[in-house]
Amino acid sequence: MLNNTNDILTAVGIVKTFPGAVALDKVNFSLRRGEVHALLGENGAGKSTLIKCMTGAYRRDAGTLTLDGTEIDPHDTLDAQKLGIGTVYQEVNLLGNLSVAENLFLGRQPRRFGLVQTGEMKKRANALLAQYGIDINVSAALDSFSVAIQQVVAIARAVDLSGKVLILDEPTASLDAQEVEMLFRIVRDLKARGLGIVFITHFLEQVYDLADRITVLRNGQLVGTRETASLPRRELVTMMLGHELQSAEKAVAAAETSSGPVQFRFSNYGKAGTIKPFDLDVRKGEVVGIAGLLGSGRTETAELLFGVHKADSGTAEIGGKPANLSSPRAAIAARFGFCPEDRKVDGIIGELSVRENIALALQARRGWARPLSAAEQNALADRYIKALDIRTSDREKPIRLLSGGNQQKAILARWLATNPEFLILDEPTRGIDVGAHAEIIRLIGELCAQGMSLIVISSELEELVAYSSRVIVLRDRAHVAELTGSEITTEHIVNAIAAAPGAGEHP
Amino acid sequence: MNQKYLPLIATIIIFIVSYAVCAAQYPNILSTRVVGNLLTDNAFLGIAAVGMTFVILSGGIDLSIGSVIAFTGIFLAVMLESTSIHPLAAFALVLVITTLFGAIMGAIIHYLEMPAFIVTLAGMFLARGMAFVLSIDSIPIKHPFYATMKSFYYKLPGGGRITLIGGLMVLVFAIGILLAQRTRFGTNVYALGGGAQTSALMGVPVGRTTVLIYGLSGFLAGLSGIVYSLYTSAGYSLATVGVELDAIAAVVIGGTLLTGGAGFVGGTLVGVLIQGLIQTYITFDGSLSSWWTKILIGALLFAFILMQKAILLLSRQNKRYS
Numbered sequence: 048m049l050n051n052t053n054d055i056l057t058a059v060g061i062v063k064t065f066p067g068a069v070a071l072d073k074v075n076f077s078l079r080r081g082e083v084h085a086l087l088g089e090n091g092a093g094k095s096t097l098i099k100c101m102t103g104a105y106r107r108d109a110g111t112l113t114l115d116g117t118e119i120d121p122h123d124t125l126d127a128q129k130l131g132i133g134t135v136y137q138e139v140n141l142l143g144n145l146s147v148a149e150n151l152f153l154g155r156q157p158r159r160f161g162l163v164q165t166g167e168m169k170k171r172a173n174a175l176l177a178q179y180g181i182d183i184n185v186s187a188a189l190d191s192f193s194v195a196i197q198q199v200v201a202i203a204r205a206v207d208l209s210g211k212v213l214i215l216d217e218p219t220a221s222l223d224a225q226e227v228e229m230l231f232r233i234v235r236d237l238k239a240r241g242l243g244i245v246f247i248t249h250f251l252e253q254v255y256d257l258a259d260r261i262t263v264l265r266n267g268q269l270v271g272t273r274e275t276a277s278l279p280r281r282e283l284v285t286m287m288l289g290h291e292l293q294s295a296e297k298a299v300a301a302a303e304t305s306s307g308p309v310q311f312r313f314s315n316y317g318k319a320g321t322i323k324p325f326d327l328d329v330r331k332g333e334v335v336g337i338a339g340l341l342g343s344g345r346t347e348t349a350e351l352l353f354g355v356h357k358a359d360s361g362t363a364e365i366g367g368k369p370a371n372l373s374s375p376r377a378a379i380a381a382r383f384g385f386c387p388e389d390r391k392v393d394g395i396i397g398e399l400s401v402r403e404n405i406a407l408a409l410q411a412r413r414g415w416a417r418p419l420s421a422a423e424q425n426a427l428a429d430r431y432i433k434a435l436d437i438r439t440s441d442r443e444k445p446i447r448l449l450s451g452g453n454q455q456k457a458i459l460a461r462w463l464a465t466n467p468e469f470l471i472l473d474e475p476t477r478g479i480d481v482g483a484h485a486e487i488i489r490l491i492g493e494l495c496a497q498g499m500s501l502i503v504i505s506s507e508l509e510e511l512v513a514y515s516s517r518v519i520v521l522r523d524r525a526h527v528a529e530l531t532g533s534e535i536t537t538e539h540i541v542n543a544i545a546a547a548p549g550a551g552e553h554p
Numbered sequence: 555m556n557q558k559y560l561p562l563i564a565t566i567i568i569f570i571v572s573y574a575v576c577a578a579q580y581p582n583i584l585s586t587r588v589v590g591n592l593l594t595d596n597a598f599l600g601i602a603a604v605g606m607t608f609v610i611l612s613g614g615i616d617l618s619i620g621s622v623i624a625f626t627g628i629f630l631a632v633m634l635e636s637t638s639i640h641p642l643a644a645f646a647l648v649l650v651i652t653t654l655f656g657a658i659m660g661a662i663i664h665y666l667e668m669p670a671f672i673v674t675l676a677g678m679f680l681a682r683g684m685a686f687v688l689s690i691d692s693i694p695i696k697h698p699f700y701a702t703m704k705s706f707y708y709k710l711p712g713g714g715r716i717t718l719i720g721g722l723m724v725l726v727f728a729i730g731i732l733l734a735q736r737t738r739f740g741t742n743v744y745a746l747g748g749g750a751q752t753s754a755l756m757g758v759p760v761g762r763t764t765v766l767i768y769g770l771s772g773f774l775a776g777l778s779g780i781v782y783s784l785y786t787s788a789g790y791s792l793a794t795v796g797v798e799l800d801a802i803a804a805v806v807i808g809g810t811l812l813t814g815g816a817g818f819v820g821g822t823l824v825g826v827l828i829q830g831l832i833q834t835y836i837t838f839d840g841s842l843s844s845w846w847t848k849i850l851i852g853a854l855l856f857a858f859i860l861m862q863k864a865i866l867l868l869s870r871q872n873k874r875y876s
Contacts, residue, residue, distance in 0.1 A: 125757050140755055142748035144815035149741055154757045162736045188558055 054113075055080045055243040056101070056132070056212050061110035063096055070096040073110070074269045076262055078212060078243040083234060085246045085258035085275070087287055089341050089506050093267040094247055098214055102134050103127040115211060133205030137217040139197040141204070143190035148172035150189050151204050175203055179233050195226035199233060206237060213237060214245040219253060220342075231257055249342030250523070251280065251545075265289050280545040287340065288508060288541065307331050310500055311469055313352070316361035322347045324360050325526035327519070329469070329500045334491060336515030337504040338540050344524035345504045346388055349471045352502065353385040354378040365469075379412050381469075384462030386455075388473040388504070394458045397447030401439050402428035404446045404457050409464045431460035436486065455487065463494075470494065471502045476510060488514060508537040520544055560865055561809030561858070562821045568854075569824050572831060580838045586714025588834060593720030596830040598623065598782040599800055600723040600823060603808075604730040605656075605774030606801040607822045611734070612746040612767050613814030614670035618659065618677035619775045620797035622652050624790070625685040626779020631693035631789025641699045649776045655681065656772020660765040674768075678798070685791035692790035700787055719781045726774065730819040743767060747814025803851055804829060807858055828854070 056078040063071040071093045078084050088094045099105040101112060103121030112119050114130055121127035124134065141150045148165075149156075151172045156163040165186075172185040179199055189197055198218055205213055215234070219227045234257060238244060246258055254261060254275070261278060263270040263286040270286045309328040317324030322344045329335055339345050350356050354372045363370045365381060372378045375385070387394055395404055406424045413419065419427070428442040435456040439449055446457055455475060462470055472491070476484045491514050495501055505511050511518055518535050520528040520543040528543040576583045602619045609616045626648050633644045659677050663670050708716040734740040742763045745753040754760045783789055802812075808825030810817025832850050836842045 124755060128757075140752055142745050142752055142756070142815075144748040145741065145744055149744075150756075153741065153745060154738065156738055156741065158738070162732070163738060163741070165736070 053079045055115055057113045058097070058101060059111050059113075061097065061100055061112070062108045063093075063100055063105060064108055068267075070267050071100065071107075072267045074264065074267070075272075076101075076269075077272070078245060079260075080243055081238050081241045082259045083238055083244045083246050083257050085248065085254045085261045086264070087247075087254065087261060087283070088264035088270075089287060092264040092287075094264055095216070096267070097264065098134070098216060098245070098247070101127070102132055102214065128205070128209050131209045131211030132214065133209035133212070134214040134216065135198065135201045135205050135218055137220045139194065139201050141189055141197060141201055143197075144188060146186045147176075147183065147189050147192070147200055148185040150200060151175060151185075151207070175207060176200070179203055179236070193226070195222050195229060198222070198230060202233060202237075206242065210242070212243045212245070214247075216247050217249070218246075219248060219250065227253065249340060251283065251340070252523070254283075255280070263287055281541060284340070284541050284545040288506060288544075307333075310366055312364040312367075314362050314364075316351065316358050316363060318347075318351055318356055318359050321356055321524070322351060323525040325519075327352075327526075329502065331500055332495050332498045333516050334495050334501045334503060334514050336511035336518040336535075337502060337521060338506075338508060338511055338518055339521030339544060341506075343521040343544075344526075345521055346473055347524065348521065348526075349385065349387075349473050349502065349504055352378075353383055353471055355385075376411075379408065379465065382465070382467050384408070384465060384467035384470040386458050386462060386470075386472045386475060388477070395446050395454050398445055400443045401432065401437065401446050401449070401457055402442040405431055405460045405464060408461045412465055427464055431457075431464060435460050435463075435490065452484070452487070456490075459487075459490065467499065469500045469502075471504075473504045474506065475503065476505065476507060508540050511535075511540070512537055522546075558816055561811075561816075561862060562818050562824075564861060565807060565809045565821050565824045565828070565858075569828050569831070572828065576831065576835050576838070580835075583834065583838060586710040586712035588714070590710060590714035590716055590720060592827060592830045592834060593723060594715075594717045594785070595833075596826050597717075597719040597723040598778045598785060598794075599797060599804065599829070600826040601726045601781055602775050602778035602797060603801040603804045603822045603826055604726050604819060605771035605778075606798070607730065607805050607808070607810055607817065607819050608734070608743055608767050609670075609771050610747075610802070610805050610810055610812060611814055611817055612743045612764070613750070614663065614764075614767065615674060615802070616656075616659075616677075616768065616771045616775075617671065617674040617798050618655075618681055619771070619778070619801055620794045620799075621678045621681035621685065622655065622772065622775035623779040623782055623794040623797055624792070625681045625688075626652060626776050627783040627786070627789035627793055628685045628688045628693065628791045629789070630780065630783045631695050632688050634695055634697045635693055641697055645780050648779065649773060652776030652779070653769050653773040656775070657765050657769035659772070660768030661761075663768065664761045664764040682791070688791065689789075690791060692788055694788045695783060696787075700784060703784060704787075719784055722777075722781060726777070727819065727823045734819045739763065739766065744815055747811075747816070749815075800829065800851075803855055807851075807854055809858070811862055812859070 054077050058074065058076040061071050061074045074093065074097060076097065086094050086097070096105065100107040103123045103126050106122070114132065119130050121130055121132070145153070148168050152168050157167045157171065158164065169185050176183065176185065181196065181199055183192065183196065189200065202213065218230060222230065234244060248254060258275050260272060261275055261283065262272040263283070265287065307330045310331045311329040313325070313327040315324045315326060337345050337348060347356070351358055352372070354374045354377055357373050363372050370381050372381060372383070402424055405428050406419055409427070410419050425442065431437065432439065432442060437453050437456045437460065439453060446454055449457065475487050488510060491501060491503065503511065503515065512535050515535060518530045518540060519526055520530065520540060522544060530539055530543070582588065602623060606616060606619060629648050630644055633639055634641060655677065659673050662668055663673050703718055706718045708721065710716060734743065742758050745756070745758045746760065746763060750760055782794060804825035805817070805822050806812055806825070807828055808817065808821030808823070810821060829847070829851060832847050836844055836846055
């Protein structure tokens with residue numbers, strides 16, 4: 048397969064390490080001429096690291112990169128572009144204040160006597176966009192067009208500049224169905240012209256619609272490269288989520304399908320463009336797991352429940368009474384808690400001490416007029432450092448100096464300190480070591496034994512199976528299945544995720 | 555209609571309407587003498603404002619302009635008084651100094667990743683300080699060459715005069731417009747204003763462009779200083795305090811977005827003329843305090859900032875429903 052003359056870009060044994068983590072571990076990747084090659088994987092799988100190594104945004108630590116038979120070592124994205132590798136990102140990396148023509152020809156405007164020939168430039172821009180079936184006013188600012196048109200302009204520029212390999216990094220994330228169709232038509236045209244196209248997306252539909260081959264990464268390692276036609280959806284999801292399906296099943300019947308009264312009821316709850324309306328009942332002392340691929344609407348569900356985004360349909364009830372969850376403040380007042388997915392961005396405040404981070408949410412709920420005294424804060428911090436076994440030399444240490452698992456526990460402590468009745472954990476075990484992992488899971492069990500209701504979002508299916516009394520499966524921003532009791536197995540979850548909308552579709 | 559022309563058109567309409575209002579009250583304001591004086595009196599501000607337009611278009615700011623003009627004036631006065639150097643040689647020398655001064659500020663802004671506000675603020679104090687070092691007195695320039703240059707003018711029908719410095723300002727604006735609209739450098743300036751990081755990713759030589767922009771601003775501040783010394787026939791280290799703010803006001807009233815990336819050099823000319831017109835009106839009236847200029851400029855500036863915000867909001871909505 049190596050040295051295949053039809054390969055336009057091959058990467059062999061790519062290694063990239065960051066302090067404390069191996070982002071890519073001897074990954075191989077090959078791209079053929081006239082092929083759309085989907086690159087898939089969950090968060091942290093190494094997709095974007097691999098792309099950045101190929102486009103020169105990162106320098107790889109080891110491995111070889113061959114373009115069109117010659118070994119290359121791009122030192123930045125401009126260099127990669129000159130060599131023939133162009134990239135188009137989800138957020139259009141062009142200048143909205145310049146005209147379409149200027150964006151297409153920035154730095155290579157046609158000139159005569161040192162002056163830019165605007166007429167000639169417009170003519171060329173029109174001709175270039177005509178290849179993509181687009182006829183617009185090229186002297187208008189790029190900003191005045193829809194994201195889809197901007198995306199096409201970005202593709203036109205990238206192809207015009209590089210012309211061998213085109214990398215599309217989640218180009219469809221903010222497009223509607225029609226626009227996606229237009230984009231796909233263009234990608235198919237480019238494929239027919241012999242370009243190699245790398246396509247990154249979270250939408251499996253689109254992968255099966257467009258891609259010839261699929262490469263899956265997981266935890267920085269290559270899981271495999273397969274022909275799309277011979278890869279059933281189910282197998283693809285298994286490849287992405289890992290676990291050679293040791294068919295984890297509910298070991299303990301102990302998670303007695305709670306039969307208590309429904310404490311939290313969300314009916315027809317949703318927000319247009321974010322997540323389709325869903326019904327969700329959570330009983331007291333119950334753990335509801337939420338499973339789905341990245342981009343399926345997991346985090347959106349959590350943020351909707353916590354009021355980060357305001358629902359535009361449906362109602363929420365707590366203990367039978369209507370509740371107002373229009374903002375995180377309101378949600379906290381209703382005794383909700385939320386540990387977000389990216390603790391570095393949304394959770395910890397790195398410069399503040401462990402104590403201050405723990406006291407934060409409780410103080411916020413009390414309001415500024417009733418400050419927690421130093422003694423209260425100390426007692427609070429000490430109690431949770433002990434209870435959750437947060438490893439820190441003392442409570443005044445800046446939290447950024449702690450390990451990931453301990454930071455996670457501190458955030459958990461922050462919410463536990465507010466005595467929540469409803470706690471949402473988004474990926475509580477991501478990026479923490481095995482020991483801390485087990486402790487977090489043990490904690491989840493304890494909390495629910497104390498009568499707290501939990502919603503846990505996780506990509507780790509075994510984990511969900513182990514502690515959930517019910518599992519909700521999400522796909523394409525909708526709640527598509529609910530598994531209870533003995534139905535909760537990794538196999539069933541994978542099936543539900545992979546099920547094609549509209550039965551009878553080929554794999 | 556292309557939306558980017560809206561602020562420029564608004565400025566031009568305001569200028570025409572206010573000129574008409576002034577003319578209705580004082581018909582003499584239409585005479586070519588007034589027009590000629592408008593150009594002459596605002597020549598130094600206009601030339602400096604062209605440099606400021608480039609700086610603001612790129613998303614930066616240059617606070618050193620006023621000090622550099624004063625430094626240039628006192629430098630010329632001292633040189634012509636105490637040496638036998640020809641004024642033209644002194645002009646060339648001072649232009650080299652101010653251009654380098656601007657370029658160094660540009661290099662510091664880019665390579666040390668410092669905010670333009672801070673760097674040019676330091677430049678402002680430095681240039682003013684150097685002016686004081688040269689002399690703290692107001693020194694008259696009596697060189698015969700100055701008289702010769704002042705005697706050049708183009709006589710308009712009706713007795714008005716386009717003086718050398720008034721004509722120079724118009725020429726600088728013409729070159730500035732060409733530079734902004736029809737060269738790669740000009741597009742790069744707009745690109746920087748749209749986003750420095752994206753520009754770099756698209757291959758714009760960010761460092762070189764930044765140095766050139768501030769170098770250009772320094773050069774034009776120097777030229778403006780020469781014009782000012784011709785205009786006043788003197789050099790004084792306390793002159794032109796706050797001219798950088800007048801220049802910024804002219805640029806913004808001229809329709810350039812203060813955050814960079816959108817606007818026109820030609821609009822700045824109208825912005826300068828609006829300021830000059832208000833001043834002229836107050837002179838005609840005779841009873842108004844000249845502080846009314848500042849008050850009106852302040853009101854205009856505020857109105858323009860509001861208008862820019864409104865246009866931005868409108869264009870967003872249009873996009874949503876298109």
